[in-house]
Amino acid sequence: MKKIRAGVVGGAGYTAGELLRLLIHHPQVELAFVHSKSNAGNPIHEVHTDLLGDINLNFTDELSYAIDVLFLCVGHGEAKVFWNENKVPDQVKVIDLSQDFRLDAEGNDFVYGLPELNKHKIKEANHIANPGCFATCLQLGLLPLAYAGWLKEDVHINAITGSTGAGQKPSATSHFSWRNNNISVYKxxxxxxxxxxxxxxxxxxxxxxxxxxxxxxxxxxxRGIYASMYTKVVRGIEEVKKLYQTFYADAPFVHISESNPHLKQVVNTNKGVIYLQQHEDTLLIISMIDNLLKGASGQAVQNMNLMCGLEETRGLQLKASFF
Structure with a gap:
């Protein structure tokens, strides 16, 4: 089978690094170029040092559209600028990992790329807006209830994320000496x-x-996101579990756990793990993902597979970093 030629714009950050790890080992992908203005000419493995021995390409500041798929790994707000300044040919499929095209708006033809929600639309789309990491984790936990019309009360959500969710650029709250042995609420x-x-x-x-x-x-x-959510649901726990199992019957990466899960089950995988527990008429939903994989780059590759007619799990059968 002919390989898919892929290009990456914005290749120096955490999300791009994770995407490169997936693409260079994907059996049906050829990595054509990795664009980075700040690193043009430098070997990719000097920025993403874990790729030493896996990739011989240098970063480039030139774009080529002799590709099948273009991934945008630029910062929030920068994707729209790129889109307005560059004429991407219609035959090139685009997957944007920023937040710029996620919300419905006039003139926005990007399909929201949550496969567990929009799989059939994704298969027919040319442009995909990859969901956010928290958004993916929380939606996996809540969408079955919305599908059944059972979300009637406020939903209380506490979700903790790893430091890679803040991106690669250092800040006061991502610096090791501040983050280590520390915890804080934000936004x-x-x-x-x-x-x-x-x-x-x-x-x-x-x-x-x-x-x-x-x-x-x-x-x-x-890395990783662990979300605990609770809301009032006047249904028996077995009925709720059946709803979730039915909703995710065609979702190869989402798993309903019968035992209380822990974060290491999903780190370094494209899985979403959900656990359901009932206390009187309150439903507890635990949802977990790896923020860089199912919450970003893994989901982007999952979308590429669907758009290009490949098996959804191709190149994404990863082992959890359990120990």
């Missing part, structure tokens, strides 16, 4: 991912008008 109740979560919920349950009471937490670990 309480108004995190930027709430818009795309509400958009997806309303697509399944238009009458949803309760609140998503979201407390994002900075963790002192490197």
């Amino acid at each position: 309480a109740f108004d995190h930027q991912h709430l818009g795309e979560i509400r958009q997806s919920i309303h697509g399944l349950q238009p009458d949803f008008n309760a609140q998503l009471m979201f407390l994002p937490v900075r963790g002192d670990f490197t």
Whole structure:
């Protein structure tokens, strides 16, 4: 089978580094170029040092459209600038990992790239807006309830994320000496991912008008998101479990756990793991992903597979970093 030629724009950050690791080992992908203005001419393995021996390409500041798929790994706000300044040919499929095209708007033809929600649309799309990491984790936990029309009350959410979620550029709250042995809440109740979560919920349950009471937490670990959510659901736990199992029957990366899970089960994988527990009429939902894989680059490759007619799991059968 002819290999898919892929290009990456914005190749120096954590998300791009994770994407490169997946693409260079994907059996049906040929990496054509990695674009970076700040690193042009430098060997890729000097920035992503774990790729020493795996890749011989240098970063480039030139674009080529002799490709099948273009990944945009630029910062939030920069994808729209790139899109407006560059004429990407119609035959090139584009997957944007920023937040710029996630919300529905006039003139926006990007399909929201959560495969567990929009798999059939993704297969037919030319342009994909890859979901955010928190948004992916929380939606995996909540969308089955919205599908059934069972989200009637406020949802209380506490979710802790690894330091890689803040990106590669150093800041006061991502510096090792601050982050290590530390914890803090940020953007309480108004995190930027709430818009795309509400958009997806309303697509399944238009009458949803309760609140998503979201407390994002900075963790002192490197990668992964662990979200605990609870809301009132007047249904038996077996009925709820059956709903989730049915909703994710065609979702190869989402797994319903019968035992209380822990974060190491998903780190370094493209999995989403969900656990359900009931206390009287309150439903507890635990949802976990790796923020750099299912929350970013792994999901982008999953979308590429669907867009290009490949098996959804191709190149993504990864082992968890369990020990």
